[in-house]
Amino acid sequence: MAAMREPTFLILTALADGPRHGYGVIKDVSELSAGRITLLAGTLYTALDRLTAEGLVEPDHEERVDGRLRRYYRLTDTGRTALAERAAELQRAARIARTRLRANPGTA
Amino acid sequence: MAAMREPTFLILTALADGPRHGYGVIKDVSELSAGRITLLAGTLYTALDRLTAEGLVEPDHEERVDGRLRRYYRLTDTGRTALAERAAELQRAARIARTRLRANPGTA
DNA sequence: GGCCGATAGGTAGATCATTGATATATAGTC
DNA sequence: GACTATATATCAATGATCTACCTATCGGCC
Numbered sequence: 001m002a003a004m005r006e007p008t009f010l011i012l013t014a015l016a017d018g019p020r021h022g023y024g025v026i027k028d029v030s031e032l033s034a035g036r037i038t039l040l041a042g043t044l045y046t047a048l049d050r051l052t053a054e055g056l057v058e059p060d061h062e063e064r065v066d067g068r069l070r071r072y073y074r075l076t077d078t079g080r081t082a083l084a085e086r087a088a089e090l091q092r093a094a095r096i097a098r099t100r101l102r103a104n105p106g107t108a
Numbered sequence: 109m110a111a112m113r114e115p116t117f118l119i120l121t122a123l124a125d126g127p128r129h130g131y132g133v134i135k136d137v138s139e140l141s142a143g144r145i146t147l148l149a150g151t152l153y154t155a156l157d158r159l160t161a162e163g164l165v166e167p168d169h170e171e172r173v174d175g176r177l178r179r180y181y182r183l184t185d186t187g188r189t190a191l192a193e194r195a196a197e198l199q200r201a202a203r204i205a206r207t208r209l210r211a212n213p214g215t216a
Numbered sequence: 217g218g219c220c221g222a223t224a225g226g227t228a229g230a231t232c233a234t235t236g237a238t239a240t241a242t243a244g245t246c
Numbered sequence: 247g248a249c250t251a252t253a254t255a256t257c258a259a260t261g262a263t264c265t266a267c268c269t270a271t272c273g274g275c276c
Contacts, residue, residue, distance in 0.1 A: 003263085005113060005233060006201075013201065016208035023253050032204050036197070043234055045255060050233085067242050068253050080214045083205055089144070091202035093114075093121065096140050097195040100124040106188045111234085113262060131224050151263055153226060158262085175271050176224050 004086050007043050012056065012075065012083040019060040021070040022048065048073060056082055112194050115151050120164065120183065120191040127168040129178040130156065156181060164190055 004012075007029075014020055014028040025048075026039045051057040056079035060072035075083065112120075115137075122128055122136040133156075134147045159165040164187035168180035183191065 003114065003233090006111065007234065009205070010201065013205040013208065016205060016212060018212060021253080022255095023251095026253095033197075033201065040235060040237095041254075042236070042238095042256080047233080066252085070253075075214065077214050080209060084209055087202040087205040087209070089141070090198045091206070093118065093141065094195040094199040094202065097117070097121040097124060097191055098199070100121065101188060101192050101195070104124060104126060106183065106185050111262090115263065129224080130226095131222095148264065148266095149225070150227080150265070150267090155262080174223090174273095177270095178224070 004082070007037070007039055008047055008051070009083070009086055009090070010037060010039070011044065011047055011051070012079060012086075015057060015073060015075045016080070016083060019072040019074040021063075021072045023070075025073075051079070055079070112190070115145070115147060116155055116159070117191070117194055117198070118145060119147070119152065119155055119159070120187060120194075123165060123181060123183045124188070124191060127180040127182040129171075129180045131178075133181075159187070163187070 010029045010033060011025055013032060014025045017028065020028060022041075022044055026041070026044055029037060029039050048057060052059070052073075055076055057073050058076050060074040062072065063070040118137045118141060119133055121140060122133045125136065128136060130149075130152055134149070134152055137145060137147050156165060160167070160181075163184055165181050166184050168182040170180065171178040
């Protein structure tokens with residue numbers, strides 16, 4: 001399992017809220033990143049396939065709404081653990097960065 | 109300027125502590141990531157060149173210690189701003205992820 | 217004197233997650 | 247009829263990172 005990049009992290013975070021279908025993940029990631037990040041369809045579906053293969057995510061169920069198929073995914077326990085570890089790492093690194101920036105202000 | 113990935117973020121964080129030379133950055137990144145990430149020389153020097161070209165980092169000065177050259181780099185104001193923004197983003201995303209995991213515990 | 221590990225900087229090619237583009241399909245709006 | 251939003255999917259290209267090299271100095275060891 002290669003390094004988890006940001007889009008992947010955000011996808012797992014979206015699914016941490018409960019099962020969601022692909023398009024729902026895209027919407028949620030957009031919200032939770034304050035509109036900064038819009039997942040492209042290509043990024044999402046390839047990531048979902050990869051995460052399924054890695055066992056971090058699994059299909060939940062399918063719905064048909066207005067003739068359109070919705071395929072829901074959910075986090076596995078492995079996925080929950082991976083996300084928790086990753087979130088802790090990111091929080092730690094971000095805190096260090098901010099502490100250092102405060103302690104060592106530049107020209108500005 | 110493409111998306112800032114983790115090694116890049118860690119390099120900027122290392123330099124937020126004050127000017128450091130390449131090898132010093134590698135050591136610092138190893139510490140501040142709790143040993144999880146060991147920057148390879150290839151990653152570091154290509155990133156340093158790219159960040160210099162992007163204006164986030166600039167050469168500080170050179171020293172000769174025991175016959176070995178040390179090339180120091182420092183953050184520019186642009187680099188400080190970029191790091192601060194990135195750190196805030198990561199902290200926000202990590203907090204949301206952890207909140208969701210707590211609110212919505214899995215099978216475990 | 218020769219070898220090794222740590223320090224220090226550097227380059228070239230490969231990897232692979234992400235991006236951008238494209239395709240398909242339905243329903244509603246102009 | 248054209249367009250937008252929803253929804254899933256595939257594929258080639260991009261590019262930051264990784265792997266694997268290279269050079270060189272210093273100190274310790276045998």
